[in-house]
Amino acid sequence: MASTTETKQKKMLILKSADNDEFEIEESVGVQSETIKNLVEDGFTFVPLPNVYTKALIKIIDYLKKHANKTDSNDEEIKTFDKDFVNTTFDDLFELVSAANYLHISCLMNMLCQTIADRIKDKSPEAVRKIFHINCDYTPEEEAKIRKANAQAFEGQFDESLD
Amino acid sequence: MNCKLSIPHEIIFEIFSWLPIKSLMRFKCVIKFCNSLVSGSDFSDTHRCRSSGGTKFFLHERESVFYSAEQKIEDGKDYLQIERCNSPASSWLDCVNDLFCIWGPSSAAIFNPSTREVRFLPNLSEDFSPLYYSLGFEPEENKYKVLLTTDHVQKGYRKHWVTTLGTDKSWRETKSSPRILGMPGVCINGVIYKFVRHECKTAIAAFDVKTEIFRFIALWNASDWWYYKLIEVNGQLAIIDYQIYVRGYVHLRVLEQTEEEEEEWESQIIHFPLIWKDIPEVILSCMSCDGEIFFMVNLASVKYPRSTYDEQRINRHSDRIRASTNNTKEPGSLPGSTDRDRK
Numbered sequence: 248m249a250s251t252t253e254t255k256q257k258k259m260l261i262l263k264s265a266d267n268d269e270f271e272i273e274e275s276v277g278v279q280s281e282t283i284k285n286l287v288e289d290g291f292t293f294v295p296l297p298n299v300y301t302k303a304l305i306k307i308i309d310y311l312k313k314h315a316n317k318t319d320s321n322d323e324e325i326k327t328f329d330k331d332f333v334n335t336t337f338d339d340l341f342e343l344v345s346a347a348n349y350l351h352i353s354c355l356m357n358m359l360c361q362t363i364a365d366r367i368k369d370k371s372p373e374a375v376r377k378i379f380h381i382n383c384d385y386t387p388e389e390e391a392k393i394r395k396a397n398a399q400a401f402e403g404q405f406d407e408s409l410d
Numbered sequence: 411m412n413c414k415l416s417i418p419h420e421i422i423f424e425i426f427s428w429l430p431i432k433s434l435m436r437f438k439c440v441i442k443f444c445n446s447l448v449s450g451s452d453f454s455d456t457h458r459c460r461s462s463g464g465t466k467f468f469l470h471e472r473e474s475v476f477y478s479a480e481q482k483i484e485d486g487k488d489y490l491q492i493e494r495c496n497s498p499a500s501s502w503l504d505c506v507n508d509l510f511c512i513w514g515p516s517s518a519a520i521f522n523p524s525t526r527e528v529r530f531l532p533n534l535s536e537d538f539s540p541l542y543y544s545l546g547f548e549p550e551e552n553k554y555k556v557l558l559t560t561d562h563v564q565k566g567y568r569k570h571w572v573t574t575l576g577t578d579k580s581w582r583e584t585k586s587s588p589r590i591l592g593m594p595g596v597c598i599n600g601v602i603y604k605f606v607r608h609e610c611k612t613a614i615a616a617f618d619v620k621t622e623i624f625r626f627i628a629l630w631n632a633s634d635w636w637y638y639k640l641i642e643v644n645g646q647l648a649i650i651d652y653q654i655y656v657r658g659y660v661h662l663r664v665l666e667q668t669e670e671e672e673e674e675w676e677s678q679i680i681h682f683p684l685i686w687k688d689i690p691e692v693i694l695s696c697m698s699c700d701g702e703i704f705f706m707v708n709l710a711s712v713k714y715p716r717s718t719y720d721e722q723r724i725n726r727h728s729d730r731i732r733a734s735t736n737n738t739k740e741p742g743s744l745p746g747s748t749d750r751d752r753k
């Protein structure tokens with residue numbers, strides 16, 4: 248399994264997802280992740296990722312490959328790629344953000360968090376709870392108090408949709 | 411229950427740090443964690459770095475008229491949007507970082523304009539009349555403190571009190587009590603600078619926010635201090651001396667450290683655009699931010715008394731003037747070199 252490439256070929260890594268699928272990628276692509284980089288520096292070429300599922304890992308490998316080949320000329324192409332990359336459901340975004348956080352890929356992390364922030368910024372608190380799958384832990388009185396203290400932020404209409 | 415994946419708090423932190431202030435205020439009521447998150451200082455620091463624009467400048471006159479200026483970028487052009495703030499009658503203000511201390515005759519509060527949160531400061535006993543509150547920030551321990559000067563007219567002395575924001579519930583008296591003057595000061599790298607009467611002269615009192623000890627700095631000329639304004643220039647203490655602005659320039663004096671570990675006031679001249687030359691009583695206020703000095707000017711002062719000048723005109727004409735040295739005279743245009751360029 249873990250084989251150190253002594254040849255002049257590109258160094259390769261194997262990533263193993265939480266559902267036990269294995270993916271071979273170039274080391275130079277993988278080390279954009281701080282987590283992978285640290286393991287590589289310790290001599291690992293086989294990287295198990297128990298927190299990252301196959302579906303998210305495939306997308307993240309795509310992202311890393313695209314961004315590893317960043318030059319001045321393909322700037323537009325990468326922008327289009329990024330735009331498509333984040334054009335997905337909230338649940339997918341959350342899965343990706345958890346993976347990016349675990350893998351410590353800061354540019355991806357920032358892009359995903361900015362996208363989510365942008366998509367929730369005009370929503371109501373109720374919609375945000377549903378999107379984040381969290382239950383309100385305030386009593387009605389406590390919530391009313393917070394709303395009253397921040398009354399200005401509740402002026403106007405908010406987006407109740409969940410996408 | 412959390413039926414699907416639950417999102418860790420560290421990820422909520424990251425996502426929320428990209429939200430505009432108004433959304434943050436609204437999302438405080440999502441869950442308790444969001445409320446404590448938004449109020450935390452780690453979060454505000456991250457949020458401040460990530461939010462573009464925001465209130466950057468706060469200009470104030472000697473009396474209770476305040477303006478906030480927001481730097482905005484639209485269609486690739488950046489401009490300043492200036493708004494008049496409605497402040498309670500006869501209130502005063504002092505600021506450091508993005509935090510403001512605002513006070514009237516009977517009470518004082520800390521105001522955060524980004525979050526619109528107000529917290530009142532501890533009360534004082536009644537026989538002290540508050541003269542001036544100065545807000546200080548101590549970067550080493552990341553603490554904010556308020557220095558309060560109280561006047562005891564009958565007894566003919568002044569006292570100074572300190573409270574640490576977030577921890578102290580009352581005021582404690584400082585060891586020494588110089589005669590600090592009730593004028594705006596400035597806080598630079600954990601030191602509050604204020605004008606003071608010291609040994610029968612006007613000087614500057616430097617109050618170390620961490621140790622709470624005063625030291626004194628002499629002025630080059632202690633007689634015309636009423637026209638001096640303390641500001642920060644590249645992390646150094648500086649004074650704008652604008653009593654001679656009628657002639658189209660002001661003096662900027664920066665407190666420099668000499669090689670012999672002494673302090674010296676170095677003088678420079680800032681020229682104003684020629685279009686301002688015929689306007690008497692130009693400067694209402696000035697402050698520095700990110701290596702630039704901003705002047706608020708009153709272009710309508712000929713017709714209007716000071717307190718009722720035409721706000722619209724100010725909005726349109728508040729040009730940015732950059733500090734320039736003597737040798738960069740460019741008649742007819744804005745002086746070009748900034749403080750940063752000079753470095």
